[in-house]
Amino acid sequence: MSYVIQETTLKDIANAIRGKNGTADLISAAQMADAITNLPSGEANIQPLTITSNGTYTAPEGVDGYSPVVVNVAGGGSSLITVDPKDYNFYDCFGNIVASWTFAEMKAAQALPEYPNTHPEEGIVFDGWNWTLEEIKALKAPIDVGANYDTIDKKTWIELEFPDDGQEHAFYLAAQTTRPGRPYTTDWGDGTSTASSSSNYQSSGHTYAAGVKKAIIKITNDPTYSNNGYSMNGIRTNYSLASGKANDATYDGTDYENIRALSYVKSIKYGTEGCVGSQVAYNSSDICRLFSEMDLRCITFPNKLKIIKEDDGSEGDKITISYQSTASFRAPAINFPRDIAYTNIISGGCNPGYLVNVGVITSPGNMTQHFARTGTTTALTTQRMYPGGYKQYNLYFRYNYDNAINYSTSGYYSQTRAKRIVYNLKDAKSSIYLELAPNTEEIWWLDNQKSWFSFRASFSTARSLRGIYIFDETSVLPIGGSTYLDNLFDNPNVNVYVPASLLESYKTATNWSKYASRIFELPEEYLL
Amino acid sequence: MIKKEFYDVINGEILYKTYSTDGFYIMQYPTGILYEDAVDIENSEYTYAESDITINQEQESEVNYDE
Numbered sequence: 001m002s003y004v005i006q007e008t009t010l011k012d013i014a015n016a017i018r019g020k021n022g023t024a025d026l027i028s029a030a031q032m033a034d035a036i037t038n039l040p041s042g043e044a045n046i047q048p049l050t051i052t053s054n055g056t057y058t059a060p061e062g063v064d065g066y067s068p069v070v071v072n073v074a075g076g077g078s079s080l081i082t083v084d085p086k087d088y089n090f091y092d093c094f095g096n097i098v099a100s101w102t103f104a105e106m107k108a109a110q111a112l113p114e115y116p117n118t119h120p121e122e123g124i125v126f127d128g129w130n131w132t133l134e135e136i137k138a139l140k141a142p143i144d145v146g147a148n149y150d151t152i153d154k155k156t157w158i159e160l161e162f163p164d165d166g167q168e169h170a171f172y173l174a175a176q177t178t179r180p181g182r183p184y185t186t187d188w189g190d191g192t193s194t195a196s197s198s199s200n201y202q203s204s205g206h207t208y209a210a211g212v213k214k215a216i217i218k219i220t221n222d223p224t225y226s227n228n229g230y231s232m233n234g235i236r237t238n239y240s241l242a243s244g245k246a247n248d249a250t251y252d253g254t255d256y257e258n259i260r261a262l263s264y265v266k267s268i269k270y271g272t273e274g275c276v277g278s279q280v281a282y283n284s285s286d287i288c289r290l291f292s293e294m295d296l297r298c299i300t301f302p303n304k305l306k307i308i309k310e311d312d313g314s315e316g317d318k319i320t321i322s323y324q325s326t327a328s329f330r331a332p333a334i335n336f337p338r339d340i341a342y343t344n345i346i347s348g349g350c351n352p353g354y355l356v357n358v359g360v361i362t363s364p365g366n367m368t369q370h371f372a373r374t375g376t377t378t379a380l381t382t383q384r385m386y387p388g389g390y391k392q393y394n395l396y397f398r399y400n401y402d403n404a405i406n407y408s409t410s411g412y413y414s415q416t417r418a419k420r421i422v423y424n425l426k427d428a429k430s431s432i433y434l435e436l437a438p439n440t441e442e443i444w445w446l447d448n449q450k451s452w453f454s455f456r457a458s459f460s461t462a463r464s465l466r467g468i469y470i471f472d473e474t475s476v477l478p479i480g481g482s483t484y485l486d487n488l489f490d491n492p493n494v495n496v497y498v499p500a501s502l503l504e505s506y507k508t509a510t511n512w513s514k515y516a517s518r519i520f521e522l523p524e525e526y527l528l
Numbered sequence: 529m530i531k532k533e534f535y536d537v538i539n540g541e542i543l544y545k546t547y548s549t550d551g552f553y554i555m556q557y558p559t560g561i562l563y564e565d566a567v568d569i570e571n572s573e574y575t576y577a578e579s580d581i582t583i584n585q586e587q588e589s590e591v592n593y594d595e
Contacts, residue, residue: 481564482535482545510556510566510574514538 048105048113085393085419087142090129092117093149093298095332095359095391103142103525109133115147123157123216124149124269128303130338135365140471140528141422141444144394146335146362148303154273158217159297160189160264162208170207171217171264189215220273265296270337272302295330301337330357333391338364359391367398392418397425420444438463445470445477466493469526473499476509489515497522530554530578535567542570553579 014027017035027035047059049066059065086100090113099113112133115126127150136143151157162169187193188206208215340363395418417437422444441464468488470477479485488494498506500521507516535545547565548554554563554576564583568574 478559478561478563482567483564508541508569508572510563510568510572513541513569514536514543514567516539516541 045108046105047108048099048101087394088136088145089393090145090147091333091335091360091362091391092147093119093124093300093333093335097391097393098147103528106136107528112136112145119149122267122269122298123152124300125152127272128338130303130335130362131365137528139365139424139446141396141424141446142394142420143365143396143422144360144362144392145365146333146360148335148337149269149300150302151269151271153218154271155187155218155220156271157267157269158219158265159267159269160208160215160217161266162213162215162264164213166210168207168210169212169264170205185220187218187220189217220271263295267297267299269298269300270302270305272304297332299331299334301335303338305337305340332359334358334361336361336363336367338366340364340367357390361392361395363396363398390417394418394420394422396422422446440464441466443468445472447472463491465491467495467497469497469522471499471522473501476502476505476512479511482511482514485511485515489518494518495520497526530576532576543567544570544572546576548578550578551582553581553583555579 010029010032013032017027017032017039018024020039021035045062045064047063047066083097083100085097086105087103088101088106089097090099092098092115098116101109101113110133112129112131115129117126119125127148129145130148131143131145136145160171185193185195186206188208190208190212192206194206417439419439420442421437421440424446440462443465445468465488496506496512496515496519498519498521503519503521506512506519512519529549530546531549532544532546535543537543545565545567546554554566555561555578556563556566557575557577559574562579562581563576566574566576
């Protein structure tokens with residue numbers, strides 16, 4: 001049997017070969033098989049692409065294709081088409097993953113992904129991610145990254161929606177000037193405004209006429225004060241007001257009574273030139289008792305949020321979102337701003353929280369504390385999320401012990417749905433006790449520095465766990481007691497992965513030796 | 529009081545368990561690490577002494593930042 005091959009077909013094949021091997025040599029039909037066999041092989045050059053308008057997209061020269069492709073041609077607010085989670089996930093303020101990368105894609109990346117939507121109907125514009133590419137690569141661990149936003153007029157917006165009951169509705173703002181000379185202006189969104197005086201502890205209220213269904217409060221500093229910095233305390237609440245007691249927007253020496261009906265609040269968008277939170281209690285600079293009873297559509301922070309301490313008026317670096325322990329707080333995402341050293345979400349009285357319901361929580365890459373506060377007798381704050389982190393994929397836990405000696409350390413993070421929990425603890429001199437969530441599949445342990453007590457965990461709750469990945473190459477991570485490892489290895493799917501240089505040390509180490517057959521070298525793809 | 533007792537044989541390795549009979553953490557020497565109990569191979573270089581920190585004391589704490 002014989003076939004006829006047209007000359008043009010042979011030329012096309014020869015051109016394809018030359019296009020791959022980079023030569024201009026003529027190739028006979030007899031040489032083509034060897035030429036194809038000898039073509040260089042290599043990994044595909046895949047780069048991420050974000051599409052924000054209709055069109056035809058062709059990979060540039062040297063790029064074989066795109067992954068992932070984030071599509072948002074509708075251009076409407078939260079109407080994003082989200083992507084599936086990967087090793088690195090980038091979240092918007094609505095808890096949507098708008099881009100995700102594998103380890104390989106992050107290694108190849110030259111810049112963080114573009115943000116696919118500016119949310120014009122929300123009055124906010126993308127202001128940067130709360131991690132930089134350099135910080136992510138330096139961490140060498142998978143994380144979730146959050147988008148920060150500024151408002152279009154740089155003021156802080158508080159969006160209200162009132163019940164359609166034909167009644168007037170009063171709203172009280174946590175109008176506190178933190179220091180004399182730091183006034184602010186409140187535009188109530190109905191043609192009226194209030195200019196604060198420069199006194200401390202000033203609150204203000206406003207009554208909306210019957211029939212008003214929506215309003216956007218905008219808060220800004222008075223520009224006539226050139227040295228005022230940022231004065232606004234933020235929003236605080238009081239139980240009695242929320243439950244219907246007559247307004248008493250005064251400071252009584254122990255607490256403020258500010259917002260009557262927090263359920264009116266649908267979104268809070270901090271602006272760079274608007275109010276900036278400053279916690280008044282405990283001489284700290286946190287935002288405390290801020291969001292009780294709120295069911296927010298979104299809460300946003302600019303990339304550079306300045307916080308003023310109440311005690312001396314200087315700039316602070318802590319931010320705490322807190323709510324009363326008998327109240328609830330719901331939001332799809334909290335993407336903390338950059339340059340905040342301390343972030344936390346805790347319940348009223350700044351005690352550990354129980355009822356917070358947040359889809360995803362991302363803290364900035366340059367923070368030193370996350371879900372924790374400093375103290376001389378305590379370190380980690382108990383965090384019980386019911387069911388916080390329900391959209392979380394990587395939960396990053398950062399704590400700097402500052403060499404504090406703690407007998408009373410306990411750090412729980414249960415009920416998150418995160419698949420991976422990444423611990424990055426510095427200068428620990430006490431035990432780390434983990435209460436693992438049922439959905440956790442992987443624990444990444446980055447640093448063993450100065451562990452004085454030892455790592456312990458209630459592994460029996462971690463039914464999905466399949467691997468503990470320990471990256472510190474300086475020493476074996478102490479494990480608290482043999483019972484903890486018994487609990488861990490009762491799950492036949494669980495193995496422990498350690499640096500190759502410490503593999504034999506782990507297999508003979510205290511409490512690890514019993515499970516030497518379940519300890520392996522770290523997989524190559526995890527060595528970032 | 530510190531007690532050391534036979535624990536198990538795993539993959540041919542004889543293991544011993546050390547713990548405090550009075551519910552204290554035990555301190556490992558020379559590392560200084562505190563353990564609730566410690567399972568070591570037979571010829572381990574480590575020795576242990578009882579600390580003055582009770583195991584329950586360490587776990588029952590709760591943080592109250594109002595104080």
